[in-house]
Amino acid sequence: MGNADYVCPSTNVERAHPVAVAVPPPQSFFKSLKASMKETFFPDDPLRQFKNQPPSRKLVLGLQYVFPILEWGPRYSLEFFKADVIAGITIASLAIPQGISYAKLANLPPILGLYSSFVPPLVYAMMGSSRDLAVGTVAVASLLTGSMLGNEVNANENPTLYLHLAFTATFFAGVFQASLGILRLGFIVDFLSHATIVGFMAGAATVVCLQQLKGILGLDHFTHGTDLVSVMRSVFSQTHKWRWESALLGCCFLFYLLLARFFSKKKPRLFWISAMAPLTSVILGSLLVYLTHAEKHGVQVIGQLTKGLNPPSVMNLAFGSPYLSTALKTGIVTGVIALAEGIAVGRSFAMFKNYHIDGNKEMIAFGTMNIIGSCTSCYLTTGPFSRSAVNFNAGCKTAVSNIVMALAVMITLLFLTPLFHYTPLVVLSSIIIAAMLGLIDYDAAIHLWHIDKFDFVVCMGAYIGVVFGSVEMGLVIAVGLSLLRVLLFVARPRTLVLGNIPNSTIYRSVDQYPDTNNVPGILILEIDAPIYFANSSYLRERISRWIDEEEDKLKSSVETSLQYVILDMGAVGNIDTSGISMLEEVKKITDRRGLKLVLANPGGEVMKKLNKSNFIDTIGQEWIYLTVGEAVAACNFMLHSCKPKSATTESQTWSDNV
């Protein structure tokens, strides 16, 4: 097919083309670089309030930026204080047993759980911007620390080295968190999608529960593996060692804790029943053991806890250790997980109470808190959901509730540690299981299945990876699947055939709007993604297949043959050099088939690049239209004025636009 039979003999034919598609005004390279850097790293424009301020005011603002307490502190009132004291004492009653339990989970001395609930909350109260976050250790990060460090160093055989590595990992986690915040790379955390977190958390909770079988059944030896298969093999290979005393006690306390939560859920006013339940369990359990001397009948107890506040641990950071890389890896992985949980928790409460949280600033606060923590015998802390929810329900007003909690823990450390001597481990296991069961969110998984199957696959991938593989493997699978999804979206964008919505000049996908009319002789395609190297080959193939299919379809009908291909570029956000080559090739393909290529509604970035690469001249400025409607009108005009004999059934659809 030659070129002559479709080109009208004039290019300045009169057409309804009121506004030409504009190339955005040129910008200097550095200006556009600056703008895109700003969008990438400072999308929230954090320095906005500093503009046009005298230097002294800037200093005050700067200090308030780093230490938000300076901003809200002066406005603090007695009323707030009353609320914060109540909330602080409530979360302390939860923090003490949970702290001890989670430290056991990380194979660390139980006292570290109390240390970690003293210093970090004080640091966060100064630097954090959330009013509802309650700082403390979390089960998942504790488990991860235990399993990642435990792969290299046995905590029972070499407790000192293990402890030092845990401090070092916490230090690296803090440095990593703070650097993410300072370098404005907080968006890295966004790559852990909601679906990933749901699956990962549920998997981790399952794994943590499985680990508690050791405590519940009173076993001495247990597998180091965290996967379901290893744990089940370990449990059922030593059925003769199961202790019924321990199991009975565990089940009773678990029942009590779950009952307390059930009531609290029914009546949110009774939140304190659930919040106090762990502490009452600990008191009841300890009393029971003390009175019955059950520690001599197979019920393991915590034992001696040293009195006194956190000893310094700066000198214990093991930078010279051969296991430094393990500590670094553990720090980064646990740091990211802890950050993801802390930021998500802070954000959701802020959303609820209608204030704003700066993710990058929070990261700096978390990082500093962990760096200081690692120097004062604390291990990794963040803002756990369960504790923050209790804080919120208890009516906290500001971060002062964290200070109150820290003071309560301080008093415990100074005077009350001997009371925990007889606390049975099985109670701690029950507390952990009760907390973990709340993390398995079936509803969220079902919701994912209903709305987005791929999200569900990601979620299940993370769950199965964690439960049957390891915590790290689950995380890698989930992040890998999430990234794959993004890449697949870019590699396989959708191309949609558009049709005319009756009695309008609007063109929409024929799949979405089955009532649309086909325009004879014109194929209208919408490309639904940026055109990049990753999809340019695909798009070229797909566009030629659309043309093939359209020509096949028209061959058997009596309508006019295909003459024009209109590409709707409205959804093409950007294009790179491979994408431009693709367009050039499509232009060649259409030329060879005797078709005319028309572009509709290319955006600013696309026009800029098309202009620079001279593709605009190749295709002709007059073949680029502002809307699909205008493009169709112009094509129809050419079609009918050049070929007056062909069918003009569609004229009413375009005539009201011309």
Next chain:
Amino acid sequence: MGNADYVCPSTNVERAHPVAVAVPPPQSFFKSLKASMKETFFPDDPLRQFKNQPPSRKLVLGLQYVFPILEWGPRYSLEFFKADVIAGITIASLAIPQGISYAKLANLPPILGLYSSFVPPLVYAMMGSSRDLAVGTVAVASLLTGSMLGNEVNANENPTLYLHLAFTATFFAGVFQASLGILRLGFIVDFLSHATIVGFMAGAATVVCLQQLKGILGLDHFTHGTDLVSVMRSVFSQTHKWRWESALLGCCFLFYLLLARFFSKKKPRLFWISAMAPLTSVILGSLLVYLTHAEKHGVQVIGQLTKGLNPPSVMNLAFGSPYLSTALKTGIVTGVIALAEGIAVGRSFAMFKNYHIDGNKEMIAFGTMNIIGSCTSCYLTTGPFSRSAVNFNAGCKTAVSNIVMALAVMITLLFLTPLFHYTPLVVLSSIIIAAMLGLIDYDAAIHLWHIDKFDFVVCMGAYIGVVFGSVEMGLVIAVGLSLLRVLLFVARPRTLVLGNIPNSTIYRSVDQYPDTNNVPGILILEIDAPIYFANSSYLRERISRWIDEEEDKLKSSVETSLQYVILDMGAVGNIDTSGISMLEEVKKITDRRGLKLVLANPGGEVMKKLNKSNFIDTIGQEWIYLTVGEAVAACNFMLHSCKPKSATTESQTWSDNV
């Protein structure tokens, strides 16, 4: 701000809303899964011609699909044969010296270069679908083989093991290539963008040229590193060992080769001067050495080459070797690189001659060719650009030119190998350098800089990584940067403020069209990318910042305050559950500020998900419009009928749509 002051007391107010935004007809899960699988893996619908055919015809078509020679063979003519013989002899004259040179580059026996130009071209002629590709070894893959295997096994100390590992790597490369094709994963190769390849090739060419300093300067000892620093240190630490005889000879031949190429470029008719130059260099060099006995004066020669065809090497595949993982890694990396070059070359000539190449089918052909090659003493082959260009210029018609080349190489192997005894190594170095200089494509890099700065950064990253680090590092940097770009695009989509194009109902970006008018009281935002977990936090922040800025701007003016926020979803190709949560949060934010959220033109996928998650009910079906124009018209109608006292300066822009 309460809700009462902007909601009109009726929801069924009369509006110009002719077509409701449709939710696409529901599809069963498996049907939609099948459709998306097909789009992902079979976008080119390769089995289309098999439809509605009798079984016998299907068998014939199937055989022709696997062996394209069965399809074009019967139509082969004498005229084609004449052209193919000329082209085949021309490429053979290039293949013989290049084959020997590249085998030296991979630290393999020179004869392997000849073997690799005999079997693989025959296999490709049967299975390949390109008519212009000339099969043979390539410099970059040879260098990579040499450096990756050389890291583990010294080719001089342990030549047999090294040779066997090279065969094994070739085998794995073949298996990997064929599997990519069979599993329809050819799009993985698309992730090597054009910019990556330009930078990587230029870097590899630079590195290969640097390696030739050994041959040119006649050095015995040379660094194993491929980076610029190691090579320069190695060269300048042994200045006393430089051999002027060798250097002089090398420079002369290099000058001759470059001159030949210069003439051929000036007059494409003289392509054969350039094509024959390597062979004439080899002949001249060998004669010179033979006559002057220069081999006794510091000019190194190839030496003895065994006569005879490829010995079998199936038994040499070292699957039990402790270096198996090295061979596997080498195979995969070199396989991908070779594939990327071969596919790109095949595609560009096919585009030029207007026939179609199926990438996945080509991968199967390349894979089979390398698997068979690895069993017949060949190492990795592909379709090198230089040789294919010569083939094309020599007027080849079909893959028969590859068969002719193979026969010429066979004759060489059987009878002519003794002639290469005196061929000086320095001539081979000159041939390599001359070929490599052609791969450094400054113009392409400058073009990238002009059109797309990020592509240029990717290109330079690959170049610098290869030249100063290693070949693998350059590849990792380039692929990493390319992926980062895709991820950054998804993580930081553009949000554009739209304005009204005068005298129309069209709304476009105010940055691209500076003449657009703002609509008072209405903020129109276009989101330019799918809404995914990776960008949902950013978009929420960015949208609230747009609202902040708009409210700040309106505060100082006398116009109506902000009342409506319209999100143009036309460019949002897809949304996941995190994206839906983001929209719900934006809805809460706008509600709290007393603003009304309106959606315009959501696509099919998006509507489906919004419907399933009940967000349509949350926002209200009546607040979702087909176009921005309709949404603005409706908002304006509400604005003016509910608040008749406010300014109505803009009424003419919407009245022509209502």
